[in-house]
Amino acid sequence: MTYNLSYLRNLESESIHILREVAAEFQHPVMLYSVGKDSSVLVRLALKAFYPGKPPFPLMHVDTGYKFPEMYTFRDAFCKSIDIRLIIERNEPWIAKGCHPLKDGVDSCCSRLKTGALLDAIRKHNFNAAIGGARREEEKSRAKERVFSIRDAHGQWDPKNQRPELWSLYNTCLSEGESVRVFPLSNWTELDIWQYIKLESIPVVPIYFAKERKVIRRNGILIPIYAGATLDDQVSEDETELISCRFRSLGCIPCTGAVESKATTIDDIIEEVAAARKSERENRIIDLTGDASMEQKKKEGYF
Amino acid sequence: MESTKSLLRIVTTGSVDDGKSTLMGRLLYETRSIFEDQFESIRKTSQRRGQSEVDLSLLLDGLAAEREQAITIDVAYRYFETSERKFILADCPGHVQYTRNMVTGASNADCAIVLIDARNGMVTQSRRHAFILSLLQIRHIIVVINKMDLMDYSQSVFDHIKDDYLDFSEKLEIPDLTFIPVSALNGDNVTRLSSEMPWYSGPTLLQHLESIRVQSEHNRVDFRFPVQCVIRPNLDFRGFAGRIASGTIRPGEEIAVLPSGRTSIVKTIETYDGPLQEAFAPQSILITLEDEIDVSRGCMIVRRKNLPHVGHRLEATICWMDDIPLQPGKPYLLKHTTNTVKAFVSEIVYRFDVDTLHRKPASTLELNDIGKVEIQTTLPIFFDPYKLNPSTGSFILIDQLTNKTIGAGLIRGETTTLEDVTSNENSSQRKSPNILPAKLNIPMETRETRNGHRAAVLWFTGLSGSGKSTLGRALETALYERGCQTMLLDGDQLRQGLCGDLGFSIADRSENIRRAGEVAKLFYTSGHITICTFISPIAKDRDFVRSLFPSDGFHEFYVNCPLDVCIQRDPNQLYQNALIGNIKDFTGIASVYEPPAKPEMDLRTDVDKMDIQIENLLNYLESHFIIKS
Numbered sequence: 001m002t003y004n005l006s007y008l009r010n011l012e013s014e015s016i017h018i019l020r021e022v023a024a025e026f027q028h029p030v031m032l033y034s035v036g037k038d039s040s041v042l043v044r045l046a047l048k049a050f051y052p053g054k055p056p057f058p059l060m061h062v063d064t065g066y067k068f069p070e071m072y073t074f075r076d077a078f079c080k081s082i083d084i085r086l087i088i089e090r091n092e093p094w095i096a097k098g099c100h101p102l103k104d105g106v107d108s109c110c111s112r113l114k115t116g117a118l119l120d121a122i123r124k125h126n127f128n129a130a131i132g133g134a135r136r137e138e139e140k141s142r143a144k145e146r147v148f149s150i151r152d153a154h155g156q157w158d159p160k161n162q163r164p165e166l167w168s169l170y171n172t173c174l175s176e177g178e179s180v181r182v183f184p185l186s187n188w189t190e191l192d193i194w195q196y197i198k199l200e201s202i203p204v205v206p207i208y209f210a211k212e213r214k215v216i217r218r219n220g221i222l223i224p225i226y227a228g229a230t231l232d233d234q235v236s237e238d239e240t241e242l243i244s245c246r247f248r249s250l251g252c253i254p255c256t257g258a259v260e261s262k263a264t265t266i267d268d269i270i271e272e273v274a275a276a277r278k279s280e281r282e283n284r285i286i287d288l289t290g291d292a293s294m295e296q297k298k299k300e301g302y303f
Numbered sequence: 304m305e306s307t308k309s310l311l312r313i314v315t316t317g318s319v320d321d322g323k324s325t326l327m328g329r330l331l332y333e334t335r336s337i338f339e340d341q342f343e344s345i346r347k348t349s350q351r352r353g354q355s356e357v358d359l360s361l362l363l364d365g366l367a368a369e370r371e372q373a374i375t376i377d378v379a380y381r382y383f384e385t386s387e388r389k390f391i392l393a394d395c396p397g398h399v400q401y402t403r404n405m406v407t408g409a410s411n412a413d414c415a416i417v418l419i420d421a422r423n424g425m426v427t428q429s430r431r432h433a434f435i436l437s438l439l440q441i442r443h444i445i446v447v448i449n450k451m452d453l454m455d456y457s458q459s460v461f462d463h464i465k466d467d468y469l470d471f472s473e474k475l476e477i478p479d480l481t482f483i484p485v486s487a488l489n490g491d492n493v494t495r496l497s498s499e500m501p502w503y504s505g506p507t508l509l510q511h512l513e514s515i516r517v518q519s520e521h522n523r524v525d526f527r528f529p530v531q532c533v534i535r536p537n538l539d540f541r542g543f544a545g546r547i548a549s550g551t552i553r554p555g556e557e558i559a560v561l562p563s564g565r566t567s568i569v570k571t572i573e574t575y576d577g578p579l580q581e582a583f584a585p586q587s588i589l590i591t592l593e594d595e596i597d598v599s600r601g602c603m604i605v606r607r608k609n610l611p612h613v614g615h616r617l618e619a620t621i622c623w624m625d626d627i628p629l630q631p632g633k634p635y636l637l638k639h640t641t642n643t644v645k646a647f648v649s650e651i652v653y654r655f656d657v658d659t660l661h662r663k664p665a666s667t668l669e670l671n672d673i674g675k676v677e678i679q680t681t682l683p684i685f686f687d688p689y690k691l692n693p694s695t696g697s698f699i700l701i702d703q704l705t706n707k708t709i710g711a712g713l714i715r716g717e718t719t720t721l722e723d724v725t726s727n728e729n730s731s732q733r734k735s736p737n738i739l740p741a742k743l744n745i746p747m748e749t750r751e752t753r754n755g756h757r758a759a760v761l762w763f764t765g766l767s768g769s770g771k772s773t774l775g776r777a778l779e780t781a782l783y784e785r786g787c788q789t790m791l792l793d794g795d796q797l798r799q800g801l802c803g804d805l806g807f808s809i810a811d812r813s814e815n816i817r818r819a820g821e822v823a824k825l826f827y828t829s830g831h832i833t834i835c836t837f838i839s840p841i842a843k844d845r846d847f848v849r850s851l852f853p854s855d856g857f858h859e860f861y862v863n864c865p866l867d868v869c870i871q872r873d874p875n876q877l878y879q880n881a882l883i884g885n886i887k888d889f890t891g892i893a894s895v896y897e898p899p900a901k902p903e904m905d906l907r908t909d910v911d912k913m914d915i916q917i918e919n920l921l922n923y924l925e926s927h928f929i930i931k932s
């Protein structure tokens with residue numbers, strides 16, 4: 001017997017260790033479920049960590065109402081199949097007011113429907129540990145994020161005052177009012193995620209795969225024609241193109257562009273990601289609003 | 304097919320302006336790990352700043368504050384892969400005040416890249432980094448001598464720095480040391496061999512990173528399994544979840560659970576993907592046992608015949624990470640494996656001058672100081688020296704008020720004193736540093752003169768029901784009637800108060816006896832004849848108590864009575880309950896009693912009557928000049 005763990009099994013073991021630490025050290029943990037591929041992997045890791053039992057925490061989806069219809073369908077079927085409680089939270093007052101990124105601006109829409117809703121939900125349910133699927137590789141300010149990342153009573157992150165994190169000894173002590181965000185996928189890359197999805201046959205939302213879609217081009221970003229993608233829903237026919245494309249990361253319809261792609265299988269996606277010359281979040285409008293825009297959102301409490 | 308690519312965790316260190324970010328940027332750029340949109344964004348920034356070339360270091364300095372100050376202030380993690388391997392790179396700041404970040408980054412690394420600026424050669428920071436890396440047992444160190452382009456790619460410059468480094472590192476433990484001359488700016492010897500340095504025949508940095516062998520270095524011998532949580536989906540299943548810290552395990556192997564010391568057999572190793580026939584570090588698994596024994600978070604499952612150290616007193620190297628200096632005697636939280644206990648630093652042995660490696664006396668450790676200390680924990684922990692097993696030899700210290708992580712510790716071993724190494728007795732047991740405090744306000748002799756007798760500790764050990772308490776009480780009454788200063792310490796009495804927090808595991812029993820011994824010592828010092836009646840089943844624990852006193856101060860009496868007689872007597876129906884399983888760990892039934900090898904007296908309570916026993920005891924005390932005849 002050779003005692004070698006492949007790097008994927010190494011990452012898997014590290015993530016399972018982290019999830020078990022959360023369950024053992026916190027009274028009220030929750031796993032944030034965003035319906036995307038990282039969430040799918042995270043849920044699989046949680047099933048593994050507590051097998052043959054169930055994960056001792058619920059899933060929570062912070063819904064903006066602007067997710068793709070395929071995401072809602074997938075979410076409901078997926079959560080039913082794994083038999084874990086799913087909490088859905090929405091910032092109803094702002095959704096009712098018709099808050100929209102093209103009308104209110106990307107930053108303020110995000111701050112109300114995502115960050116605000118998330119902080120309200122954490123407070124409402126009294127969660128003190130929220131597990132998320134963020135990866136350090138995704139974005140430059142995330143590169144310095146801890147696995148156990150402390151948030152103050154207002155859910156804010158202080159990047160200059162982070163606890164040192166040594167070996168796999170996680171300091172889980174919290175002061176009154178503080179909570180912690182935990183990132184078991186910290187050391188995973190986009191490619192790792194897809195390779196793991198393949199290795200483990202993990203289901204993902206179908207819009208990750210390429211298909212001919214009707215799109216319009218805005219600032220070089222492909223915006224598929226979905227209800228809610230634009231404000232007036234009046235797009236003239238000569239603006240639209242039929243392009244084989246897929247979604248590389250999933251967010252809200254108005255803020256998530258597609259990328260040109262012919263990848264219709266997981267193997268195609270792995271090949272495409274391995275050769276990619278553009279980062280995963282290239283099509284996410286949320287990141288493009290300033291040089292340090294993600295860091296700013298994270299400080300305020302965004303995942 | 305599952306990829307068999309291995310994982311290499313690298314830490315990078317260097318002084319400010321050694322060009323570390325540029326080197327890393329180059330490595331990422333040339334392994335195509337940087338995306339066009341990221342590159343485009345830094346190209347624009349470089350242009351805006353009027354730089355002629357794209358500043359690759361901008362890729363790494365992620366936080367806005369860093370971009371403003373143009374320094375790296377926190378550990379940043381980067382990821383890249385080649386066809387051979389996947390790499391996780393912890394990029395550490397080189398500023399002097401950020402030693403703590405370097406320790407953090409290095410704590411999970413297999414290998415280190417140390418950057419040296421060819422123009423400056425070895426500087427204070429290089430020495431500091433080398434020292435920290437060797438302390439953390441980073442076995443592979445790659446010294447990258449950068450900016451060779453600014454020194455005309457000169458071989459003599461390279462050789463000179465290499466010699467300096469080798470000289471310094473002789474004092475350190477670095478098994479694998481490699482030197483590579485590069486120009487990160489131009490890409491020489493980073494991922495492609497340089498044509499400018501024909502005198503260099505070694506590999507490029509990337510080639511070397513791909514070839515380092517690390518898997519074989521893990522500790523495969525000592526099975527250590529810190530239990531993270533108990534998985535209990537239904538009443539019929541109890542599994543213990545954790546990540547193997549070191550070693551391997553198979554179903555059918557005999558194990559022991561610490562701290563209780565209970566033994567069992569591994570029944571199955573479970574995972575979501577099916578049962579395993581063998582598991583090894585660092586796999587996360589679930590273990591089920593043949594027997595229903597008490598196991599919870601913080602316990603450690605080990606092989607019965609391969610045990611870690613169990614103890615309260617540790618010797619450790621500490622790196623201090625907080626603005627508030629270390630305060631000896633102040634209680635902190637110590638997190639070790641899955642165990643969190645209270646602890647305090649009892650002594651700072653010395654502080655390292657990390658620039659000269661000299662040891663200096665110190666009364667505290669300040670931010671970024673590294674020193675050797677002695678630590679005491681309130682409950683025993685199960686550990687190995689860091690050198691043999693980093694995962695069971697490391698701990699962090701947490702401030703109870705601020706909850707900050709304030710120190711990182713590497714365990715060197717149990718605290719040893721001169722007495723430990725010179726005396727054969729009790730060498731494995733923890734030791735009191737000195738027999739009696741040097742200066743008592745009122746000397747013992749003065750008290751003894753006034754009392755008219757000498758102080759002594761009379762320790763009665765034996766099974767429950769053997770007659771210890773009865774004897775002890777009768778003896779105390781007899782001594783009191785003679786006008787002696789007496790005190791009777793009884794097991795039950797201590798367990799109701801001072802030792803109320805303890806159970807009956809081996810470790811707790813051991814702690815119970817330690818406390819009893821310390822209390823007896825206080826009465827002893829105040830001149831009392833102190834009678835102690837404790838089952839005290841473990842010889843090592845009694846020997847520890849003996850070690851607290853001068854040789855004529857401690858007297859051990861074996862209250863010897865056969866088990867069946869004790870069971871018959873059973874004054875409190877304890878045996879009755881233990882025999883039907885209502886009391887676990889009851890001495891004589893499910894838990895062992897080790898009779899004293901050489902007691903001062905062997906008292907057969909099933910043979911001799913009480914008054915004869917008392918007479919014999921008083922004779923013994925007279926003949927040993929404790930009381931006058």
